[in-house]
Amino acid sequence: MTTRHTAAVIGVGHSRVSRRADVPLGILAGDAIRAAVADADLDISAIDGIAGALGGAGIDAHLRDGREYVSTELLVRQLGLQTRWGTSNTHMVGNAFVDAVRAIEAGACDYALVVRAMHSPPGVYGQATTTQIPGPAQFLETYGLFTPALFAHSWHRYQQKYRSGTREQMATLVVQARENGLLNEDSYWARSGAATLTRDEYLNSRVVSTPLSIYDCDLPVQGAGAFVLARSTGRPAGKPVAYVHGVASPEPAVSVNGGLFLLEEQQEAARSVGERLWEDAHLSPADIDVASLYDGFSPMIVQWLEGLGFAALGEGFEFVQEGRTRRDGLLPLNTGGGNLGVGRMHGVPQLMDAIRQVTARAGEAQVPGAELALAVIGPSSVGAAIIFGSSPPE
Amino acid sequence: MPDSVSAPFWDAATDGVLRVQRCTSCRTYWHPPREYCLQCESTHLETEPVSGRGVVYSFTRTESGARHPYFQKQTPYVVGLVELVEQSGLVLVTNFPGAQLEDLVIGDAVEVVFEPDENGAVMPQFRLVQVPNTHEGTTT
Numbered sequence: 001m002t003t004r005h006t007a008a009v010i011g012v013g014h015s016r017v018s019r020r021a022d023v024p025l026g027i028l029a030g031d032a033i034r035a036a037v038a039d040a041d042l043d044i045s046a047i048d049g050i051a052g053a054l055g056g057a058g059i060d061a062h063l064r065d066g067r068e069y070v071s072t073e074l075l076v077r078q079l080g081l082q083t084r085w086g087t088s089n090t091h092m093v094g095n096a097f098v099d100a101v102r103a104i105e106a107g108a109c110d111y112a113l114v115v116r117a118m119h120s121p122p123g124v125y126g127q128a129t130t131t132q133i134p135g136p137a138q139f140l141e142t143y144g145l146f147t148p149a150l151f152a153h154s155w156h157r158y159q160q161k162y163r164s165g166t167r168e169q170m171a172t173l174v175v176q177a178r179e180n181g182l183l184n185e186d187s188y189w190a191r192s193g194a195a196t197l198t199r200d201e202y203l204n205s206r207v208v209s210t211p212l213s214i215y216d217c218d219l220p221v222q223g224a225g226a227f228v229l230a231r232s233t234g235r236p237a238g239k240p241v242a243y244v245h246g247v248a249s250p251e252p253a254v255s256v257n258g259g260l261f262l263l264e265e266q267q268e269a270a271r272s273v274g275e276r277l278w279e280d281a282h283l284s285p286a287d288i289d290v291a292s293l294y295d296g297f298s299p300m301i302v303q304w305l306e307g308l309g310f311a312a313l314g315e316g317f318e319f320v321q322e323g324r325t326r327r328d329g330l331l332p333l334n335t336g337g338g339n340l341g342v343g344r345m346h347g348v349p350q351l352m353d354a355i356r357q358v359t360a361r362a363g364e365a366q367v368p369g370a371e372l373a374l375a376v377i378g379p380s381s382v383g384a385a386i387i388f389g390s391s392p393p394e
Numbered sequence: 395m396p397d398s399v400s401a402p403f404w405d406a407a408t409d410g411v412l413r414v415q416r417c418t419s420c421r422t423y424w425h426p427p428r429e430y431c432l433q434c435e436s437t438h439l440e441t442e443p444v445s446g447r448g449v450v451y452s453f454t455r456t457e458s459g460a461r462h463p464y465f466q467k468q469t470p471y472v473v474g475l476v477e478l479v480e481q482s483g484l485v486l487v488t489n490f491p492g493a494q495l496e497d498l499v500i501g502d503a504v505e506v507v508f509e510p511d512e513n514g515a516v517m518p519q520f521r522l523v524q525v526p527n528t529h530e531g532t533t534t
Contacts, residue, residue, distance in 0.1 A: 134395050136426040142511060143487040144465040145473045149454050153474060157452035160500045209454040209473075210495065260475065260485060263452065 004393045007104040008232035009242040009355050011040025014186045017223035017343055020120050026066035028224040029117040030078060036226035041239065042111060047228075049085040049109030050075060051096035053116055053346070070117040070224070085109040091250055092116075093225075093347040094377030094384025098247045100229050101386070110230060116348050117224035136259070148217050151297040151379075152209035154263040158299070159211065161263070162314035165302070167211055169317040171199045174215050174298055176325065177334055181341020183364045186352060188221045188343035216298040221343030225352060232392055240359035245372065246281020246387040248273045261379065270307020270380035277308070277385045282393075283372065285309045290373040291331055292353040294383060295338040296346070304376050304383070327367055335365045347377030351386070358390040399427045402441035407516045412506045413441040414484070423481045444480050446506030448520065451475040451485055455495045464512045476504050476520045488520040497522065 013035025015028035037044050052072040065074050072088045075081070085108040087099050093116035100112040133141045140146075159165045178197040181187040197215060205213040235241050250273070278284055285308060293304040302316035310331060311319035319325075325333035336353030339345065354373035356362040362370075376385045396404045399415075403425075406413035415427035419436035423444075430437045453474025460466045472495055478484045490498060491509055504520040511517045 134397065138395055138400060139426045140487055141462065142517065143473055143489055144456060144460055144462070144468065144471055145487050146456075146461040146465075148459070149456050149473055152454035153452040156454055157500055160452075207455075207457040208459045209456040212454075214459075260487075262475075262483075262485065 005101065005105065005244040005246070006231050006233070007101040007229055007244045008235070008392075009227050009244075009388070010230050010235060010239065011036045011038070011042070011228035012352060012355055013037070013039055013226045014348070014352065015224040017186060017188045017191060017221050017345070018120075019188065019192070019219075019221060020122060021067075021222045024067050025117050025119050025222065025224070026070050026074060026078060028222065029070045029075060029115055029226070032117070032224040032226040033075065033079060033113055033115060036113070036228050040111075040228040040230075041236070042228065044079060045082065046111045047079075047081050047113055048083055049100065049103055049112035050081060050083055051086065051100040051103070051112060051114045052088045053093040053096040054088060054090055068119045068121070070115070072115070075113075075115065083109070085112070091382050092378040092384070093351070094375070094386065095250055095382075097227070097347070097351065097377075097386060098249045098384050101244050101247055104229050104231055112229040114227040114229060115224065116226075116346055118222065118345050118348075120220040120222040120344070140260075148212050148297055149209035150259070150261050151299065152212040154261055154266060155211055155299040157263045158302075158314075164314055165299075165317045167203060167213070169321065170211075170216065170298055171202045172320055173295075173301055173325070173333075174202050174340060175199055177295065177298075177338050177340035179341075180335055180365060181337025184336045184342060184349075186223075186225075186342055186345075186349070187337055188219060188223075189337075189341060212297065212299075215340070218296050218339035218344040221345065223343070223345055223348075225345060225348030227351060227355070240361060242355040242358050242388040243390070243392045244386060245389045245393045246277055246283060246385075248277035248280060248385045250378065250382045250384050261381065266303050266380045267307055267313065270303050270383065273376075273380065273383050273385055274308035277387065281387045283387060288331070288372050288374050288387070289370040290335055290354065290357045290367050291333050291376075292336065292338065292350040292374065293334060293376045294347070294350060294378055295334060295340050296344065296379070298340065300379055301334070301338075303380055307380055308374075308376070308385070327365065332367045332370075335362060335367060347375070347384075350375040350377050354386070354388045358388045360390070399429060403427060404515070406441060406443075407508060407518050410508050410516070412444055412446045412518050414444050414478070414480070415439050416442045423478075423484050425484060425486060444478060447523075448476040448478040448486070448504050450490075450498055450500050450502045450504060451477045452500060453490065453495070453498050472498070474498070486518065486520070488518070491519050491521060493522060
């Protein structure tokens with residue numbers, strides 16, 4: 001049996017976003033945290049818990065805390081926090097967020113920060129520097145198997161297995177992501193004055209690894225997002241509160257195949273997250289008013305749609321056509337633009353979108369009457385999910 | 395870069411043999427090779443010869459953005475995965491040398507071949523098994 005959730009988000013903050021690092025990342029994390037604390041009408045001295053995520057930072061000895069990544073330990077010192085609880089994990093921010101929900105509900109702290117800062121290095125992201133490749137990667141990279149080819153082969157297998165999932169079908173999602181992103185003040189594309197993306201531009205864009213093209217991949221950016229969590233009771237009337245209705249942490253049985261992101265393993269992981277999510281929330285896909293599904297690479301959206309039960313396996317690409325995922329459609333999807341419409345902020349766009357929708361703060365992107373919104377973060381093998389509501393769970 | 399765990403795989407390839415790590419206790423295959431068996435925690439792992447037969451699991455053609463100078467020069471190149479017949483989910487990476495993207499179909503039979511890499515080191519690769527075309531009545 002699961003008990004009803006009592007945690008809620010009472011403040012959100014986002015730093016400015018740039019294409020490349022121009023100030024140390026820790027300063028942007030500080031900016032996002034200060035904005036979130038102000039949004040919650042708190043003094044920063046009230047913060048007594050902090051959760052952060054370092055996944056994807058590729059931390060090794062030559063990277064510096066505060067420049068290429070930001071640890072929670074650094075932020076505690078930088079902001080003079082008096083914390084009673086904290087965690088820093090190597091997953092994405094969804095896992096840290098779920099941990100913070102648990103900490104609030106267990107009474108380990110009263111006001112918890114969840115923070116995610118993303119670094120955009122010079123040159124090509126994750127560039128290999130040597131032919132002497134150590135560890136399990138020696139069995140991948142010596143054959144030229146790098147990201148995003150790692151995320152392309154599962155789409156290819158999907159296409160042959162289900163006779164669905166063409167680039168023409170994918171265009172619907174990618175074009176919509178940019179369109180929604182341009183309405184989002186956090187978006188790098190919006191801030192840089194980018195234009196909408198047409199279907200033809202998408203279909204004719206540079207292929208990276210078939211069937212993935214450049215617009216199927218999120219754009220590396222530098223920025224930070226922060227959230228303040230507290231128990232939902234006793235908040236001043238009229239203040240925006242996003243109530244937690246359900247959570248699911250990442251699938252514990254991550255692939256041991258050297259991180260090959262095999263289609264069937266990803267599908268099973270998404271199904272497992274969904275099973276635990278709906279049970280925890282006492283809800284089903286039909287209850288969700290807005291879904292913000294992870295899209296670091298575009299095919300992940302469909303893997304989540306199918307795995308969580310919004311569409312049957314092999315039918316996700318059909319589902320997203322005919323306006324069903326638009327703001328006025330059956331399932332408004334990634335109304336904040338997601339990573340594709342914002343930039344590579346890992347889970348921040350998904351959390352921000354769902355929270356803004358249920359607190360009626362999504363501006364032009366607002367779905368009227370949105371009561372329940374879902375945020376999903378990560379590829380499904382490391383994915384976490386949170387459902388937010390405009391009112392407390394019954 | 396061969397290490398104590400991976401060297402037997404690469405050494406066998408140099409000898410023209412495909413060997414895959416296997417637990418001597420519970421007989422589970424592991425690739426990439428590991429320090430111990432995740433199935434039974436045995437540290438007794440040997441690198442055993444396998445049939446070299448498998449099926450195409452999936453593939454892609456990288457046309458730009460490869461993260462290594464050598465592969466940047468190789469683009470466009472095919473890279474994909476082969477599932478060996480020995481065990482479900484036992485997957486190896488390959489470039490399907492000689493095959494074009496259009497030649498490959500998921501589930502097609504493949505067999506191991508050995509090809510040098512950029513430095514002359516021998517790497518296991520996989521090519522499509524040529525199935526005799528019986529429809530045209532040819533005999534072999």
